[in-house]
Amino acid sequence: MATIAYPIPGILRRPTSTAGVWGWITTVDAKRIGVLYGVTALIFLISGGAAALVMRLQLAAPDNTLVSAGTYNALFTMHGTVMVFLFIMPINAAFANFLLPLMLGARDVAFPRLNALSYWLFLGGGLLLHLSFLTGGAPDAGWFSYANLTEKPYSPGHGIDYWILSLQILGAASIMSSLNFIVTIINMRCKGMSFMRMPIFVWIVFIVSFLLIFSMPVIAIALVLLTADRFAGSHFFFASGGGDPILWQHLFWIFGHPEVYILILPPMGMVSEIIPVFSRKPLFGYRAMVLASVFIAITGFAVWSHHMFSVGLGPIANTYFATATMLVAVPTGVKIFNWIATVWGGQVSLKSPMLFALGFVGLFTIGGISGVMHSSPPSDLQQTDTYFIVAHFHYVLFGGGMFGIMGGIYYWFPKITGRMLSDGLGKLHFWLMFIGFNVTFFPMHFVGLNGMPRRIYTYTEDMNFGALNMLETVGSFIMGASFLILAYNMWKSFQGGEKAGNDPWDANTLEWSIASPPPEHNFDEIPEVRSERPLFDQKHPELAHHPPAAHAAAAHHGHRHIHLPAPSYWPVIMAAAVTIAAIGLIYKNYPVFGIALGMVIVTLYAWVKEPVFAETKE
Amino acid sequence: MGLRYAPLRPLLFVLAGALLILVIAGCSSTDPQSTFYPKGPAARDQLNLFLLIFWLAVAVFVVVEGALLYAVIRFRRRKDQTELPKQVHGNNKLEIAWTILPVIVLAVIAIPTYITIHKQKDPPPDPTGKPIMVDVVGHQWWWEFKYPELGIVTATEMHIPVGRTVTFTLFSDDVVHSFWVPKLAGKTDVFPLQVNEGWFVADEPGTYFGLCAELCGLSHAQMRFKVVAQTQADFDAWIAAQKAPPAPAPAGLAARGATLFATKECVLCHTNTGPDGEGVQASRARAFENGGKAFAAPNLTHFATRKTFAGSIVDTNGESLAKWLLNPDNYKPGNRMAQLASVYTDPAKQLTRDEIDALVAYLLSRN
């Protein structure tokens, strides 16, 4: 074996241990990377949530002076950017990383080290964004950062530079992890798992990965143009040099609208896994669900200008984008009806994951309906850039996304940690979050229609916005408190929660066929599946169309050594080098930038020379 | 299990009721920016379309949420249920039905949408045959209104005659803004490169609140304005006042203020001798982008005719003017005057209390 393995370059000895902190830092195990993603995302959630609560305090009363205009602008910019890029996307990636190999019946993802790099780049990008707070001046032009407000004369500080570069890094991380997921799903399905037998969550990760690799480049290029403006003196978005700020809006929303589906589709996938299990029925219309997701994804690239009805694109463009946008409601409706039909005729047990999943369906419906309301341009002209929009997308991304994600956490937490979360606390969490959410965001529809624009740090008393804003602030703190229950619930579970066993929910998919938490190699024997509910088939062979293959092979092989990808230092080193290069660029410190870039190249070579699998000493 | 949460249900109803009462209390016809009480045909058509969609949405909401709640309550798992329920994988007829049904509902929304888009494309004919034309220019963080046919330039308060069609062009001298008068019409964005067009008609005299609806920097929240709809006679009187040549400053305090206005470099950004010349504001805006010490600022020739200033959030009177001149950041954080004018950036040139009083007297004499 030694004859064909590449020699390891002598710079660093390859890490051999998977224990301790270094084990986590050098890990290439998709499950561990998933946990890292999840924990990091939850920490960033605290940052984004705290920003939201401070904003709600500021808006609680008219003419409030709790924070300054500049701080408020920074707060909503950070809130938006953090929640989109540092919470929802990475926590979706956390579930995808942990679950993909398990659901596919694989040992790992296709490119374990690339996977680690994605995580460390994400961490670097997230820390870079937060570093702006410490170095004076967070970005303050909104998560959409419409040019030309982001140009030097109007945003002279480094905040926008931090925003640009951290988004570039986060985008690169997302593209890498998406490519990885795509190859994993195409190439690492276990025996018998045709595309139409994949769990619906895997399907959705597959679709979302394509959305990411096609949409992220567009924002990357927009950011490159903005960087050229800010660093090299070009005029891409500068009117005085003939630059057109509307180009930024087009590029941003060509990315930004698919991004919305990137955020919401994975929670839809989680809900589509949870509802059948707690209804004891298969997902109603599996094929229709897959097709609907594909249709939503494709349409996602054809509707971006509905964010721009007030831009003045003309009646023909507005008519087209209105029609295309309304069409999105059709597959979305199919999904909602299919979820209800899954419940219909089932045996529903309202455990906490199911409560969150049903909360998702109920609240997402409201967000979907209000979405149709502003698909009509004349009606939207009164709604766009008001709190009506804030209400709409929070019903989609919080009422939908967050409830789905919480459902996912309650559902898969036992698989990840081996211990159950308390169901009673989970229900309390759900009801507090449900009430707090509606008290916060439902009145926003009316405040918005009453003429309260977004992104204002204060309002005068004569506007009559005060009462509802106070109510919203109260609701937001109820919502905030509900997360403390989640934290307490997790802590309690770690202190000695009930042992989960392999299959606590009587579930259908492969991840529940193995121990909780799963062993490092996932499966002793790679399974073979015959339907989209492989575990159900095993438990109910009398109902299966094709009885599952007997596991004769397992007996034959017994327990043998399974060769897994070896840990590596290079992902974390490369991510650190990239982040340092970005800081060098922000401060135009070109020696630092150059050295860091050189480190990236050296690391790249070391990476290539290092084999995926370590040599075994025989 | 259902019984365990039964006490919660009345609580939920109480909460929902309280929410509804608060929401209804939160919307009344006196709300200055409510889109529910339009005062012109453009906003009214937009509201009618909204209400059509709204009631359809309510119907969809009731059906979907009703079905969900019914299914969850009706099909709860009982303790004695050990057998699996019937394993239904789908139903093609049903699925086709609920694909087509939304299409029909959407068609009901789409057709009136197309009609309204088409209807609002062009302004309605003006009763006199000649609409009032206004050039709206967005600046950080104030609005400039030019009446090219009348030779008037003003800021913060836009005067229009009732019942006449007002067509406007929109243009920005710096960043992107959005022009919105909720009671008269929906938003139109304001760009530095593209000139947008819009129109509205006011049905009855009154003061309608307007605001910038696109994030444009620090004082975005204070970038408001008012549309003053007047009878034709009042409007004509206003035109006459605006077209009058600037009055000489009365002797005494105001005259001293006039001198200060010139010597303290106020004139670098503010014109006080009639309408700004062609390209003057634009050259100030370009100067700012290139790092110069100028910025497009409101024309002050007839300042005292305006009831409000500083983004229409402050009533024009001696006290508020003095507070503004002492430190403009008192009203508008980050404003360009405090950032650029030498009387604020250079401690040696700071305005004294007397100088402020003189300037206030001068400004209040500009009517």
Place this chain on the structure above:
Amino acid sequence: MAQQAAQHMDPALAEAMEHDHTSTGQPHRKVLMWAFLGSECMFFGALIGAFLVYQNSHAAGPDRHEVFSKIFLVSIMAFVLLLSSFTMVLGLAAARRGDQKMMTVWLLVTAFCGLFFIGSQGYEFYTFVNTDHMTPRTSNFAASFMILTGFHGAHVTGGIIWLVSVVLLVRLHPSQKKLPITKTMLPKFLSILSGIPQRQEGETLEPRPRHRRFTAFVRRQFQAPAPAAPVTSLSVEEYKARHLAEERILNVEIVGLYWHFVDIVWVVIFTVVYLFSAGAGK
């Protein structure tokens, strides 16, 4: 059947094969490259879009018809880059038949074509700046043009480094005998440049017209690949050695995919940026 075979297989071999098994039969890295190229399309698409938006926004600087009136050099560049796609194919063919020397030669010729392209692009930028007085600050036309072609140039540069790296990874491998370059690549390269077939030591002179090499190459492309030997007859070492050989071919194939993509993008850029401007307007 395969399952039955697997049951009688040496566990170590089974494990090795399990590592290399993919659902589609295509190696992971190849699927990755295709997906990555899909993503790249959007990068270039956005840049070309930005160029189209700004192509007439030349401000006080020269306009595109003026700048692109002379397209002789850029036509040569396009030709050489397209030619390099062909040499890339030859390199892959050599790799497939296990001819490491020819593979090395063709890959280096490909890299050389890329170098010529980059050099010419550098010269082109130099003349734009010094003769036409056009920098990214001049106008949005100039800036969007330079960012688009610069982004493409960076891709070509990356491709050159990658090609050379692929060659070096094979040539510097300990299993390779270290012959000085004057005895290995240089004669081969000279023989290609001069058209004189290279003579091996002790080789009897035999006429080998190049066209016959070409027809042989074409014939090979249409030949079905040799059927894989039955799995049971393999030892682990044999399997792994064969797999390593396949991996090396894959290295060439993947850099080839990338290189062809970069060439195709240049065809689009050449058409949209240069030809449209040189032809239309005045």
